[in-house]
Amino acid sequence: MIRKRKNPIKQVGKILLIFFVLFNILVAFQAYRTTYFYEQGEVPFKKASELTKTEFLMMGLFGAKVPKRQMVDTPANPFDVVNLKDSEGYVLEGWYVPALNSQGTILLFHGHGSSKSQVVREADYFHELGFNTLALDARSHGNSQGNVCTIGYKETEGVKLAYDWARAKGEKNLILWGASMGSAMIMKAVPEYHLEPEKIILDCPFASMQDAVKGFLRNMKIPNTPLAQMLMFWGSVERGYWGFDYKPSEYVKNIKTPVLLEWGQKDVRVLEAETKLNFQNLGSTNKKLVIYEESGHESFCKKENTKWKAEMKAFLKP
Numbered sequence: 001m002i003r004k005r006k007n008p009i010k011q012v013g014k015i016l017l018i019f020f021v022l023f024n025i026l027v028a029f030q031a032y033r034t035t036y037f038y039e040q041g042e043v044p045f046k047k048a049s050e051l052t053k054t055e056f057l058m059m060g061l062f063g064a065k066v067p068k069r070q071m072v073d074t075p076a077n078p079f080d081v082v083n084l085k086d087s088e089g090y091v092l093e094g095w096y097v098p099a100l101n102s103q104g105t106i107l108l109f110h111g112h113g114s115s116k117s118q119v120v121r122e123a124d125y126f127h128e129l130g131f132n133t134l135a136l137d138a139r140s141h142g143n144s145q146g147n148v149c150t151i152g153y154k155e156t157e158g159v160k161l162a163y164d165w166a167r168a169k170g171e172k173n174l175i176l177w178g179a180s181m182g183s184a185m186i187m188k189a190v191p192e193y194h195l196e197p198e199k200i201i202l203d204c205p206f207a208s209m210q211d212a213v214k215g216f217l218r219n220m221k222i223p224n225t226p227l228a229q230m231l232m233f234w235g236s237v238e239r240g241y242w243g244f245d246y247k248p249s250e251y252v253k254n255i256k257t258p259v260l261l262e263w264g265q266k267d268v269r270v271l272e273a274e275t276k277l278n279f280q281n282l283g284s285t286n287k288k289l290v291i292y293e294e295s296g297h298e299s300f301c302k303k304e305n306t307k308w309k310a311e312m313k314a315f316l317k318p
Contacts, residue, residue: 033063104173109182
């Protein structure tokens, strides 16, 4: 009996197909974990240096289980806890710090994986300048409800809720401040909800979701490959929105409010080209770009405090 010889091309094709399927499964896991935050205490938070070899391998294959950030710092001045409910029923928590003889109210929105506790220094200085402040935990962050994050796409509603809350209190001089994802939320919310703040401060916003994913990989020292597109695809499928259409650099064309855009020269997450595109596309005729030479993708208030305070004071003066 003569055994039929196997076709080597078909064999290679099967191996490639199996590899492709397995690789997509791993990418889908990574996309899921990057956009899901566990409740505080549900999973332990560990730094990379604290992981065992097995834990490090599992993280590399399936992504890290990340809990919501705990409230480490609180405002230096007395504050009220504010709860706002979004259209999906999630309660978002904020800290409102009133100021005597207030000059206005500044709304603060943190970055991905962060919380309102991480922007306390900025809020404290704004209060020092005479402003009320409201720092809000985005949905699925900090003490806000929810676990799924869309890197600012759906969280944009939080900007509108905070804006409406402040307007309902009679505030007329309303200013928006955001960092990274928080900036992208503002860039999307202002034109989408027809908000009319008096001024806007944007720290290191990404130009598009695709740029944000590439920046995430770049920060992890992973080469620019089709992996970014694959992560976006699976993230979009899992989270119910099309990330390829998420482009803050396009939204800002409809922003006419005075804007201060800030970026760190050492930022590997957001590149200079993205920053210049965001600035160029801003529809406002009253705009300024400030570059912090010693900073990366981080708090300019912490890294270059003196320069940052001077820029804030100048931009916020009546």
